[in-house]
Amino acid sequence: MKTCILTTDTYLNHDTGGGHPEKADRVTVVINHLKKIKPKNLIWEKPEKFNLKYLNLTHDKNYLSNVKNSFPKEGLNFLDGDTIVSPGSKKASMDAVESMLTAIDGVMKKKFRNAFCAVRPPGHHAEKQKAMGFCVYNNIAVGAYYLLEKYNLSKVAIIDFDVHHGNGTQNIFYNNKNVLYISTHQYPYYPGSGAESEKGIEDNILNIPLTAGTQSHEFLNAYDSIFKKLKKFKPEFILLSAGFDAHKDDPLAQINLESKDYYTLTKRIMTLSKELCGERLVSILEGGYDLNALKESVDYHIKSLTEDK
Numbered sequence: 529m530k531t532c533i534l535t536t537d538t539y540l541n542h543d544t545g546g547g548h549p550e551k552a553d554r555v556t557v558v559i560n561h562l563k564k565i566k567p568k569n570l571i572w573e574k575p576e577k578f579n580l581k582y583l584n585l586t587h588d589k590n591y592l593s594n595v596k597n598s599f600p601k602e603g604l605n606f607l608d609g610d611t612i613v614s615p616g617s618k619k620a621s622m623d624a625v626e627s628m629l630t631a632i633d634g635v636m637k638k639k640f641r642n643a644f645c646a647v648r649p650p651g652h653h654a655e656k657q658k659a660m661g662f663c664v665y666n667n668i669a670v671g672a673y674y675l676l677e678k679y680n681l682s683k684v685a686i687i688d689f690d691v692h693h694g695n696g697t698q699n700i701f702y703n704n705k706n707v708l709y710i711s712t713h714q715y716p717y718y719p720g721s722g723a724e725s726e727k728g729i730e731d732n733i734l735n736i737p738l739t740a741g742t743q744s745h746e747f748l749n750a751y752d753s754i755f756k757k758l759k760k761f762k763p764e765f766i767l768l769s770a771g772f773d774a775h776k777d778d779p780l781a782q783i784n785l786e787s788k789d790y791y792t793l794t795k796r797i798m799t800l801s802k803e804l805c806g807e808r809l810v811s812i813l814e815g816g817y818d819l820n821a822l823k824e825s826v827d828y829h830i831k832s833l834t835e836d837k
């Protein structure tokens with residue numbers, strides 16, 4: 529079985545203005561690299577249309593109508609200080625959600641083994657009622673609701689290894705014991721949330737704050753307690769908020785991972801997903817702002833996702 533890359537070219541039209549770190553080149557370098565090296569066991573698909581009810585489960589009705597009205601006819605519009613939308617953002621942000629749901633369908637229907645969504649805008653900072661940190665819709669949260677509602681699952685785990693805390697995903701699932709949200713992140717740091725004491729309604733949130741300057745081995749060691757927690761929860765599906773900004777070269781944070789650490793980390797998650805949920809796993813791009821580090825890190829991530837058992 530293959531690994532599927534979900535993407536479209538509409539991300540190119542999500543314009544965040546000159547000098548913004550969350551720019552189209554981020555996805556372009558990833559796609560161009562994968563097309564050039566052609567890893568074995570890789571297929572490509574485009575996202576399919578989805579029922580908007582899953583977006584409505586994730587976000588507040590007023591928020592969704594505000595966002596819908598915020599896409600400008602021309603120029604740029606600010607949803608918050610650093611979340612900027614352009615005319616093309618409307619389609620790009622829907623395609624990001626659609627990619628996640630199409631990826632889930634493919635894995636659930638055994639069309640492919642696992643998937644990586646190469647999309648933007650990212651999603652994990654978007655709360656139920658608030659756009660934030662370059663994120664419009666919380667792509668991965670819509671995915672978790674989709675698994676709970678459409679596929680009737682009752683245990684979905686989200687692992688977020690982006691260097692920033694996924695305040696949005698935590699906010700959306702804080703009171704939902706069907707979703708286990710786990711995050712490793714630099715702390716204290718943007719967005720401010722992610723203390724160990726934030727545990728959710730039924731211990732369904734696990735925050736592992738890491739200090740600036742954390743090295744590879746310390747970061748990877750943090751996953752020992754995460755795996756313990758996952759084994760206890762017994763997820764039926766694992767979703768990955770795959771941000772690659774904990775890389776040592778990333779300009780937006782100060783954690784010191786090497787590119788190859790993303791192979792080790794993904795490999796460990798893959799092994800666990802095999803043991804716990806028949807390898808049902810979908811990964812979606814969140815952050816990662818040094819283009820070369822992002823390209824290399826995704827390469828290692830995909831290497832592990834595509835590797836024969």
Ligand SMILES: [Zn+2]
Pocket residue numbers: 690691692771773814815816
């Ligand atoms: Zn990030």
